[in-house]
Amino acid sequence: MALRFGYDDGGALRLSHSGAFGLGAATTVTLLPGERLGIVALKADDVCTGGTFTYRTQGENAVGLSGVTFHVDSGKAASVTVEHLDANELGTFTR
Known part of the structure; x- marks a missing residue:
């Protein structure tokens, strides 16, 4: 995954990535x-059910079906776990 580095109009650092268009998704x-x-x-x-978005991974890092789960606390997303990146407990991103 390539991460773009840039700055917004106020000078704040902005990191971004877009992709998966050829795989039938837009992220x-x-x-x-x-x-x-x-x-x-x-x-x-x-498919998205109960806060988990399920998708089929593709490409050289494909592992079959995987999920992205949003963990909500007090009505806000507190963290998100990308299942196929979490084998070494590195796939959870916390607010």
């Missing part, structure tokens, strides 16, 4: 470390 991730803010947008023809 984008934007991180603003100074604001402690991350935004993830997923759009695909796969």
Whole structure:
């Protein structure tokens, strides 16, 4: 995954990545470390139930079906776990 580095109009660091268009999905991730803010947008023809988005991985790192689970606390997403990145407990991203 290639991460783009840049700065917004106010000079704040912005990290972003978009992709998976050729796989039938559209994903984008934007991180603003100074604001402690991350935004993830997923759009695909796969399944989303109960806070878990299930998709079929593809490409050289494919592992079959995997999931992205959003953990909610007090009505806000507190963290998100990307299942196939979590084998070494590195796939959970916390607010």
